[in-house]
Amino acid sequence: EEAGRKYARSLARLVQLGFIDRDQEQLLAQPPKIVHADSPRLAPHFVDAIVARNPGSHGTVRTTLDLDLQTAIERLARSHLSALNRHDITQAAVVVIENATGAIRAMVGSENYALSQINGAMQPRSCGSTLKPFVYLDAIDKRLLTAGSLLPDTPDAIRDEYADYDPQNYNRHYLGPVRLREALACSLNVPAVFTLSRLGARPAFYQLQKWGFDFPQGLADYGAGFVLGNAETRLVDLAAAYAGLARGGTAMRAKFLAAEHQPIVRIASTEATAIITDILCDNEARQRSFGTRSALAFEQRIAAKTGTSSGFRDTWTVGFDREHTVAVWAGNFDGRPMHDTFAVRAATPLWAAVMRELLRRDHPLDPPVENERLVRRQICKATGLLPSHQSPARLSELFLVGTEPRENSANYFASDGKLLLPDAYSRWCASRDNTIGAHVRSDFHIISPPPNAHYQIDPVLPASQQMVELTAALAGDVRWFVNGEQISARQDARFFWQLIPGEWHVRAVSHFRTAEETITVE
Structure with missing residues (x-):
């Protein structure tokens, strides 16, 4: 009202001074309507992130974004979220990185920028099981374990090392003796913590930081649980780290600007990284947790890993083909839990849709090739050792040269063909989870x-x-x-x-x- 009165006084003053006549005053009696006609913003979360990273900068810059891909992924994200409303999931974020250069080709920060300017791709969230591949990679590269190593998935396997920590699998069951390949592919929790105990929590935590994970807190705050995902990370950093796996073991920060330079640092050997990548492509190895027809399953060789935080607050899926890495987060910005929804039902379908969009031009991963540092060997499926006449099945496994099994599996089977295990498996052997009829040696x-x-x-x-x-x-x-x-x-x-x-x-x-x-x- 006050603005209207000031407007009328201004018109009267203009008449008084002779700038307009009475007829013009009557035409201008109604104040003009103000219409906001802002030009449409493209990739607004990505642009905001660039501005935040470069305060005070002016002029024109060339970004790394692929606008056609960005538009397609924004459409996929909206469509995906509309199908997840029944699970009380309101938001999702997507990052696509070009493996060779580290360039961000697409970034979706939320379902609708007009409703939420929070950028889910740049916010630290509990990362679930997405860090496990890097811990196993460290153990293989240090020759502490192999992809065929038999690891304990039992309720008491880590109590000597972490007496106050009791990790459980999502289904509350334990598989007993399990090869590392299957432990990672099925995202089992106890074997991951057991592997951490072999590496040492502090060295393993520092190794993750070398991959570009900037955790908001220190090891003392997370404890051993960081390997299972109580540590927070940003989606953009997760995508950049997995792009490092796609490059064969080198770390590089994500690039926002075309002229930006990010150093490349080798963190793991090409051969150990090839083993981990092969596991992440192995749909058969993950079937006990995910089945054979989940959204993770592709006919082509595509690496993939899921993660679900405690309390069902965050779901993740990240993976890569030869050219690009795709990382997806789904959940709620206010931290409220979803309705008992795991990543494979929440984040994975969107990840798979984005990956299929990319595969119109991209290529699947090549299978690993043996060389003077990487070999394939036949092993016993039950023990990970050299096959014997009692082995129920055989399979081919990858090893760093010098880490191949030398022991025959014959001594690990009783006369009735049942598996013989060390005393450490006694409680598991006595449990209902022992569906294979295994015995302990004693x-x-x-x-x-x-x-x-x-x-x-x-x-x-x-x-x-x-x-x-x-x-x-x-x-x-x-x-x-x-x-x-x-x-x-x-x-x-x-x-x-x-x-x-x-x-x-x-x-x-x-x-x-x-x-x-x-x-x-x-």
């Missing part, structure tokens, strides 16, 4: 309770919550007796018995074999 014995165990009843806790686990080192039928009375209603190698004050003689019986322990309860 004689039949009681694992829990330990010899001469002493327990005290807590007067506060309900009696139903005070139980001791009875576990025997055998994957078969076990009957449990306490002071001569059979207490297990079913034949199982694992049982829970409620604590009662007194001295108790615990006996496990299986196929005429007996093991005994004595415990005291106060």
Whole structure:
């Protein structure tokens, strides 16, 4: 209103001074309507990122963006998100990097810039399992492990190293002995932490930083959980790191401007990187977690890795063909969880759509080629060792020269053809997860309770919550007796018995074999 009054006074003053007459005053009586006609902004999140990286700069610059690709991916992102509303997913971000140059060819920061100027490609988020390939790569390159190494996927495999850490797989089941190739392809958690224990958490954390990951906090804040994704990273940095895998093990920051120079640093050997890339392309190796027909599966050789943060707050998929790396994040900017949605259902379909768009011009990855530093060998599928007549199946595996298996697998099978494992697998062998009927090498014995165990009843806790686990080192039928009375209603190698004050003689019986322990309860 005040502006209107000032406008009317200004018109009257113009008449008074003779600049306009009364007729013109009447024509101008209504204030003109202000129409905002801003020119449409192209790739606004990308432009904002350039301005933020170059404060105070002026003039014209040439960016790395491919505008046609950018437009196509913006369309794919909008279409993808409309299909994910039922999972309470409102946002997605995409980065496409040219492998050879590190140039950003496309960047989508959100579903709609007009509604949200937050750039999801530049915001640190919990990265899920996307760091695992770099940890395994480090272990292979240092010759601590091979793609055929047998790793433990058991609930107690890392308790000696990380007593207060209890990582679990997404389905709460454990596969027991698993080759590194399958552990990475299936994104199993315990083998990744076990590998971290072999490397050392601090050296492994620093190695990740060499790849360009700028974590907001230090190792002391994350602990061993950084390998499973409690550390935050930016989508653009994740894409740049995976582009380094596509280049054969060299790190380079992402480039926003055509004239920008980023140094290239070799972090891992070409041969070790080729092994990890081959695993990321292996759809058969990932089938126990993802099946054979997930959105990760391509007829061509395309590397891919997913990640889902704890609480279902962030989902990721990143991978590459010969020319480009594509990284996708999907979730909510306010951090609220999605409806029990894993990456393969949230971020992966958009990633696959972008990758197929690129494959109209791009090429799939070439298979690894043997040379004086990289060889293929036939191994036993169950043990990762040299095949024997008892091996249930054989397969071809890649090795750095000098790390090939030398031991025959024959000693790892019992007379009945079942797998024989070290005592470290005792609890797993006694669990329902042992679907392969594996045995431990040692004689039949009681694992829990330990010899001469002493327990005290807590007067506060309900009696139903005070139980001791009875576990025997055998994957078969076990009957449990306490002071001569059979207490297990079913034949199982694992049982829970409620604590009662007194001295108790615990006996496990299986196929005429007996093991005994004595415990005291106060």
